[in-house]
Each structure stands twice: as structure tokens, then as C-alpha cells.
Amino acid sequence: MRDELREELREDEYELLARLAQRYYVDERTQEEIAREFALSRPKVQRLLDRARRSGVVAIHIQAPPWLRLELESQLRETFGLSDAIVCSAGSDPLAEREAVAQRAARYLERRLHDGCVVAVSHGRAVGEVPRFFRPGSRLDVTFVSAMGGSPGVAAPTNPNEICRALAAGCGGQAVSLYAPAYVESVEIRDQLLAQEAIAQSLDRAAQASVALVGIGGTDDGCTMVRSGCLTTDEIARLRSQGAVGDVLGNYVDIDGRPVASPHQDRLLALTVEHLRRVGTVVAVVSEPEKPRAILGILRAGVIGVLVVDEGNARAVLDLAAHEPAMAGRAGGDPLPSQGEV
Amino acid sequence: MRDELREELREDEYELLARLAQRYYVDERTQEEIAREFALSRPKVQRLLDRARRSGVVAIHIQAPPWLRLELESQLRETFGLSDAIVCSAGSDPLAEREAVAQRAARYLERRLHDGCVVAVSHGRAVGEVPRFFRPGSRLDVTFVSAMGGSPGVAAPTNPNEICRALAAGCGGQAVSLYAPAYVESVEIRDQLLAQEAIAQSLDRAAQASVALVGIGGTDDGCTMVRSGCLTTDEIARLRSQGAVGDVLGNYVDIDGRPVASPHQDRLLALTVEHLRRVGTVVAVVSEPEKPRAILGILRAGVIGVLVVDEGNARAVLDLAAHEPAMAGRAGGDPLPSQGEV
DNA sequence: CGCAGCCATGAGCAAATGCTCACCGATGCA
DNA sequence: TGCATCGGTGAGCATTTGCTCATGGCTGCG
Structure with a gap:
């Protein structure tokens, strides 16, 4: 076209x-x-x-600043049916890159949010950097709600509750915390917690959000879910062997975007993929290098609306998508995947 | 702007x-x-x-063929309030240049004319070349009428009657000749001729034209009016001394576009400048080198709607216009000069 | 030579666009 | 601190644009 x-x-x-x-x-x-x-x-x-x-007789050229990757962004949008894609290139330093991605995500939120918005927030290192850069021009009456429980084993600033608090502070809005762990040991405990009024209310609030701010996790041994102690290296290895390539809010998917059904799923206190689908705009913030397979899987799951990502991952994901076509039953880049098979 | x-x-x-x-x-x-x-x-x-x-963030560039001078054409249009300008660059050979101009004029007419049009036609070398290139795709029911009398002293193909006939032949239309000389020796003879039914009718027909195809003459000793024997070198010298720089249909104007009142005017059998103003589209075809002052004067007179010209004259006219601003009373490039002072 | 299919054409309409205007909040001056 | 001014803002409307569709001429095939 x-x-x-x-x-x-x-x-x-x-x-x-x-x-x-x-x-x-x-x-x-x-x-x-x-x-x-x-x-x-x-x-x-x-x-x-x-x-x-x-026919090219009229050539329209956008004099874009060299650090903008508009072409790449358009490709991402078109390939994965995103409503927006933001690609940052901050050189080779992974830390600087993460900051750049977080900054762009913050800018996006500043533009996007307005009074009355409710934002569901996940954990993650890249997401955790967003509040540092989130400084809207004027006060915003926005509510930030944790979309998953906390993980004691990880630095506080990457926990959803903490991120919500910091984001709310940045704009003068409100934070709603989820006082529960992300993963528990059994289904029974999960259900007990879910029966708690405060917890159910918070999660429900998150499910009603108009915007979600999420990270995308990988399935290597050093991924956030393992570092935070939610999953053991054995568990993540089992997920890998089941085809899992990455997660959003602890919900794992394979390279074709299909959920990986596993017992871990039932021990999770977080919004589900279904919940996310009902959120107007899901903003994914990703910067860790070498996560293209995770990103590809999540993008194919069709829950992401806006992707903020570093240039390396962006190119890698598009490459992957071109070489590893989605399997039958879930067309690659289908903007509106059927929900039946989930 | x-x-x-x-x-x-x-x-x-x-x-x-x-x-x-x-x-x-x-x-x-x-x-x-x-x-x-x-x-x-x-x-x-x-x-x-x-x-x-x-601000230039969006750069729209027209990949024009190199031989098109779109920028120059726009300048001409804007400076002189033309509805169109066509600039040809055919290198250094004056003959090739004249042919190129004539060809573009022919193309323009092919586009512009449609069934029922009446075209008033002047004499001139450039105009005389137009019929050679005038080959509309389909038959056109167009009437070509001489807008001035003939000049026995000049080659037949540059006489209006002959040009009309050739143009009509080119498209399968009709030609209406004016059987009278362009200049006569006295006002009395002119008036007698104008009283002739056939002559008056033809001129009237030309005055009703929706399109006029005219040349622009200079005031040098070798100009068409002199070569054709309409004027002597003495007469043209007198006109020069009165400030005349060029003519359309024998109507001389000065560098500011004001008509040069002279006795010659009354011995002329041709449409007047007033007549031309009432014609919808006056197409001027000019190619002789070194006519910029003539062109400038005529353009400032405000009768020309479409100018077909070689690149050299085009640049020269714009240069002149920039350096020789029109005098007060007739603003330079005023697209709709008042008719009162004519 | 006749016919079917095709592309090009312009009428007409729905959507997109440009523009005017009244309003609002910020800034600067008294 | 109060007031005037100005740049920016979105509602609403007139114009412009894109698009669909019925029509007609042309081409190629029978």
C-alpha cells in the first residue's frame, strides 16, 4: 500500500x-x-x-530531527496495529536508553492524560523510571492504581504501589495502592485475598482504568519476575519450555501471542489479559536490550495500544516478525484478534 | 507571503x-x-x-522535469496577475525557441478550447508557428476570427487570416477572415472600411471572442509592424520617442502599460485594448529575444491573461519589473487596472 | 461487423478541512 | 492589587475534498 x-x-x-x-x-x-x-x-x-x-511527482518529506525514528514507528504501528509507537535511540548505554524510553513515555502520558483519567500501573524497571520524568505543565486530577501486587524482593521504586505514588505526586493526582503480593503460594490464598474488600476494590478500580502503563517482561533467569522473587528459576524454566516468551502483569504468552496456560496463572494477583483488553489505551514501556521475542509475543497478543521502546528492540521485533510469521489461528499483526480462544 | x-x-x-x-x-x-x-x-x-x-518541517517538493520552469511561471503569475504563464527553455537557437513557444501555446489551446469557442487571432511570427503544432486529439468546433487586418508586405503564414485558416484546419473548426489591411493611410479610409458590412461583422465577431491569441510586438526597426509595411521606420521612431515600448494588435503602450495616443491609432483596423479586455482569456505568445520592455509594457496594460514565453524573456521581464517600478497611477502588476484612463 | 467487458468520466453526496468568532487565562502595566 | 491587552483555544459553520456510482465511449474478441 x-x-x-x-x-x-x-x-x-x-x-x-x-x-x-x-x-x-x-x-x-x-x-x-x-x-x-x-x-x-x-x-x-x-x-x-x-x-x-x-507516482512520486510530489515528494513530501518531513524534516524530522535525526533522533526521531518516524519510519520505524510507522512500521510498528502498521505491523502490529498499534495506535501509536514511540522509538527512542539513546546510543549504547543501556541505562541511558532506559531513561530515554521512560522520558518519552512520561511525555506521552503528559499529553495523553487529562482530568478524571484512571491509570492502571504495572511493575518493571522501565516503568519505574517514568515518574522521574513525569512533570505535566499543570496539575492533573488523575488516579493511578496498582494493576498487580507488590514484590518484596525487589527495589521499592519498581513496585507498582511505589510507582503509582510517585506518578501521583508528579501531577498532583491520587494513588490507589494494592496491598497484596503479586504472587502467592497457592490458589487458595489468592482467592482468600481476592475476597478481601480492599484488594478486590483496588483491582476492580484498576480494571476500570482508561489507560494502563505496563512493562513487558522476558523469560530469562534475570527477568523481573525472577529477580523480584515471584517466580523461581525453575518455574521460569518450565514456562520457557512451555513456549512462554514474555509477560505483561505476570500473564505469559508464547511467540504467537497465545496465553501460556500454567498453574502460575492462578497464583497471580494482577489484571488479566482480558482485563487489559477492556482498557482503552495500554501503554507498554520497554527498554531492556534483547527482549524482542517477549515484545513480539505480547504485541501479537493484541493488548498493547502504544509501544514506547528503544531503537534496538524496535528493529529486532520487526525483523523477528518478518522472519517468524505468526502461526495459523492468530494472524500476525491482526489489530483485533478474536477473544474466543484466549 | x-x-x-x-x-x-x-x-x-x-x-x-x-x-x-x-x-x-x-x-x-x-x-x-x-x-x-x-x-x-x-x-x-x-x-x-x-x-x-x-516553518519548513514539511517540505513539499515537486519533482518537475528539468525543462519546466514552474518557479518562474509562478513569479510571472503573481507579479502580473496572470491567470497562467508558460515558460519554455529551448536552448540558444532562436528558431528552436520560437517553435518551442509555439508548441506550448498550441498545447495550451488544445487543453483550453472546447466546442463553441471563438478565438480572435492576431498576426506575428510566434503566433504564426502555432498552427504547425496545433493538433487536438479530437475534432473541435471552434471558430477562429482575425482580430486585425492583413499586411501584404509580409510572409503569408504570419498574417491573421492565414493563421486562422491553418488553426481551423488543425482542429476541424471554422475560420472567419477579415478582408482588410491592418493599417490604412487615413482615418477616413479606415472609417469607410469599418462601415463595410463584412468587415464590421468580422471585427465584431472577433470582439465577442472568448479567447484571443496574440503576439507582442516591439518598437525596434525590425519589428513585425515595420517588416510588414504597416509602419515606416520613421513612424516607429516617432512612437519610440513618445515612449512606446511594444504593441498588441497594433495598439502601442509605454513601459507603464499606458496606451500611447498617436495618430497611427486611428488608421488601424484591429481590436482595441478595450476590446481585448472584454475577451475572457487573452493568450500572448512571445519568443523573439530581447523583447522584455515590450512584454513588460503590455503585461502592465493588464490585458494579458496567459503568457507563453521563452525563458530568457521571462527572466528579463521579471528583472525589469523589479528595477523599473511602474509609475504612479498604474500600480505595477495591478491585475485589474482601472479602465478610466485608457 | 456486432457485442461484451473495460476503463475513464463527471454528477452528487458525505466527510474532512479551513476559518471565523467569542471566550479565557496569562502577562504586563498602572 | 486591579485592569487592560494579547495570544491561544475550541465551537460552529462554509468550503473543499474524497469517494461512490451510473453512464458512455473504446477496445478487443467473437
Whole structure:
């Protein structure tokens, strides 16, 4: 749809197109004026202008700052049916990169959020950096709600409750914490906790959010879920062997975006993929290098609306997607995957 | 109006403009979609896009064939209030240049004329070349009428009657000849001729034309009016001394476009400048080198709607216009000069 | 030579766009 | 501190644009 056949034009045809394009794009005449001038019908002028554009007689170039990767972003949007994609390139330092991604995510939120918004927030290192850069121009009456429980084994600033608090502080909004662990030892305990009024209410609040801010986790031994003590290396290895490539809010998916059904699922206190689907805009913030498979899986699950990512991962994901087509039953990049099979 | 202050943009502002422009011009989203996406109001998106364009973030370039002089044409249009200008560059050979100009004029007529049109035609060398190239795709029911009398002293193909006949033959239309000389020896003879039914009718027909095809004559000793024997070198010298720089249909004007009142005027059998003003589209075909002063005068007279000209004259006329501003009372390039003072 | 299918054409309409205007909040001056 | 001014903002409308569709001429095939 982008790279049409640059059909060969005859010389006089070329001239006409160029003339029309000049009048329209440079001199800013209306199509009707031009039609009168050239003794053509208005629709014909329209068609010729269209042709001028598609055939490259009219070249529209966006003088983008060199650090913008607009082309890459468009590819991501189109390939995965995202409503937006933001790619940052901050050089080779992984830390600087994470900060850059967080900053762009913060900027996006500043633009996107307005009074009355409710934002569900996940854990994660990249997500944890967002509050540092989140400084809206004016006070915003926004509520940030934890979308999953906390993990005692990890640094406080990457826990959802803490992130919510910091984000709320940044804009003068409110924070709603989820006073529960992310993972518990058994289904029974999970259900008991879910029966708690405070916990159920918080999660419900998160489920009603209009925006979600999430990270994407991998399945290597050093991933956040393991570092935070939610899962053991054995457990993550078992998930890997089941095909899992990454997670959002502890919900693991395989490379085709299908959920990986596993017992861990039932010990999780977090929004589910279904919940996320009902959230208007799910913003994923990813920066750790070498997570392309995780990102690809999650993107194919079709829950992400906006992806904020570093350039390396962005290219890698697009490469992967091109070389590892999605399996049947879930078309690659289908913007609206059917929910039935989940 | 074209070269606005390329205001300096802050970095994030620049980014936003580039992003919006990308979405609009490259991805072809609507302004409303973009507004929703960026959480802005639609009018704001519109204004930002406008700014993006004026500030040069969006660069629209017309890949014009190198032989097109679109920029020059726009300047001519704007400076002289023309409805169209066509500039040809055919290298250094004056003959080739004249042919190129005639060819472009012919093309223009092919586009412009349609069934029922009446075209008034003047004499001239460049005009005389037009019929050779005038080959409309289909038969056209167009009537070509001589707008001035003939001149026995000049080659037949540059006489209006002959040009009309050839043009009519080219498209299968009709030719209406004016069987009278262009100049006669006295006012009395002119008036007698004008009293002739046939002559009056022909001239009247020409005056009703919707299009006129005219040449622009100079005031040098070798100009068409002298070569054709209409005027002697003494007469043209006197006209020069009165400030005349050029003529259309034998009507001389000075460098500011004001008619040069002279006795010759009354011995002329041709449409007047007033008549031309009432013709919808006056197409001037000019190619002889070194006629810029003549062209400038005629353009300032405000009768020309479409100018077909070689590149050398085009540049020279614009130069002249910039350096020799029109005198008070007739603003330079005024597209609609008042008719009162004529 | 006749016919079917095709592309090109312009009428007409729905959507998108540009623009005007009244309003609001910020800034600067008294 | 109060007031005037100005730049920016979104509602609402007129214009412009994109698109669909019925029509007609042309081409190629029978």
C-alpha cells in the first residue's frame, strides 16, 4: 500500500501532473480553481493530483530531527496495529536508553492524560523510571492504581504501589495502592485475598482504568519476575519450555501471542489479559536490550495500544516478525484478534 | 507571503510538529484521528500542521522535469496577475525557441478550447508557428476570427487570416477572415472600411471572442509592424520617442502599460485594448529575444491573461519589473487596472 | 461487423478541512 | 492589587475534498 508501482509517465503527462501539483501544493489553489484553469473537471484534477502523489511527482518529506525514528514507528504501528509507537535511540548505554524510553513515555502520558483519567500501573524497571520524568505543565486530577501486587524482593521504586505514588505526586493526582503480593503460594490464598474488600476494590478500580502503563517482561533467569522473587528459576524454566516468551502483569504468552496456560496463572494477583483488553489505551514501556521475542509475543497478543521502546528492540521485533510469521489461528499483526480462544 | 520567518522551534515542539506531519502527510490519517491520538483538539492539529508547513518541517517538493520552469511561471503569475504563464527553455537557437513557444501555446489551446469557442487571432511570427503544432486529439468546433487586418508586405503564414485558416484546419473548426489591411493611410479610409458590412461583422465577431491569441510586438526597426509595411521606420521612431515600448494588435503602450495616443491609432483596423479586455482569456505568445520592455509594457496594460514565453524573456521581464517600478497611477502588476484612463 | 467487458468520466453526496468568532487565562502595566 | 491587552483555544459553520456510482465511449474478441 505504500510502495505502489511507480508507473512510467509520458513526458507531457508528467508535465501536466507537475503543473497541477505546483498549483495545488505550492501555490495553494483549490482543486476547483485549478480545474477551471486547466479546463478539466474537478474530479479529474483530484485523480491527477492523486496520481501525482502516488507516482512520486510530489515528494513530501518531513524534516524530522535525526533522533526521531518516524519510519520505524510507522512500521510498528502498521505491523502490529498499534495506535501509536514511540522509538527512542539513546546510543549504547543501556541505562541511558532506559531513561530515554521512560522520558518519552512520561511525555506521552503528559499529553495523553487529562482530568478524571484512571491509570492502571504495572511493575518493571522501565516503568519505574517514568515518574522521574513525569512533570505535566499543570496539575492533573488523575488516579493511578496498582494493576498487580507488590514484590518484596525487589527495589521499592519498581513496585507498582511505589510507582503509582510517585506518578501521583508528579501531577498532583491520587494513588490507589494494592496491598497484596503479586504472587502467592497457592490458589487458595489468592482467592482468600481476592475476597478481601480492599484488594478486590483496588483491582476492580484498576480494571476500570482508561489507560494502563505496563512493562513487558522476558523469560530469562534475570527477568523481573525472577529477580523480584515471584517466580523461581525453575518455574521460569518450565514456562520457557512451555513456549512462554514474555509477560505483561505476570500473564505469559508464547511467540504467537497465545496465553501460556500454567498453574502460575492462578497464583497471580494482577489484571488479566482480558482485563487489559477492556482498557482503552495500554501503554507498554520497554527498554531492556534483547527482549524482542517477549515484545513480539505480547504485541501479537493484541493488548498493547502504544509501544514506547528503544531503537534496538524496535528493529529486532520487526525483523523477528518478518522472519517468524505468526502461526495459523492468530494472524500476525491482526489489530483485533478474536477473544474466543484466549 | 511565501518566505515567512522560519521561526525557531524548540526541540520538543519540533518533535510534535514532525510527528503530526508524519501522521498526516505520510500515513494519511485525518486531522480528527490525529487529534484523538494526540489528545488535542482538531483545530489545534490544524494549526500545528499549518505551522509545520510554513516553518519548513514539511517540505513539499515537486519533482518537475528539468525543462519546466514552474518557479518562474509562478513569479510571472503573481507579479502580473496572470491567470497562467508558460515558460519554455529551448536552448540558444532562436528558431528552436520560437517553435518551442509555439508548441506550448498550441498545447495550451488544445487543453483550453472546447466546442463553441471563438478565438480572435492576431498576426506575428510566434503566433504564426502555432498552427504547425496545433493538433487536438479530437475534432473541435471552434471558430477562429482575425482580430486585425492583413499586411501584404509580409510572409503569408504570419498574417491573421492565414493563421486562422491553418488553426481551423488543425482542429476541424471554422475560420472567419477579415478582408482588410491592418493599417490604412487615413482615418477616413479606415472609417469607410469599418462601415463595410463584412468587415464590421468580422471585427465584431472577433470582439465577442472568448479567447484571443496574440503576439507582442516591439518598437525596434525590425519589428513585425515595420517588416510588414504597416509602419515606416520613421513612424516607429516617432512612437519610440513618445515612449512606446511594444504593441498588441497594433495598439502601442509605454513601459507603464499606458496606451500611447498617436495618430497611427486611428488608421488601424484591429481590436482595441478595450476590446481585448472584454475577451475572457487573452493568450500572448512571445519568443523573439530581447523583447522584455515590450512584454513588460503590455503585461502592465493588464490585458494579458496567459503568457507563453521563452525563458530568457521571462527572466528579463521579471528583472525589469523589479528595477523599473511602474509609475504612479498604474500600480505595477495591478491585475485589474482601472479602465478610466485608457 | 456486432457485442461484451473495460476503463475513464463527471454528477452528487458525505466527510474532512479551513476559518471565523467569542471566550479565557496569562502577562504586563498602572 | 486591579485592569487592560494579547495570544491561544475550541465551537460552529462554509468550503473543499474524497469517494461512490451510473453512464458512455473504446477496445478487443467473437
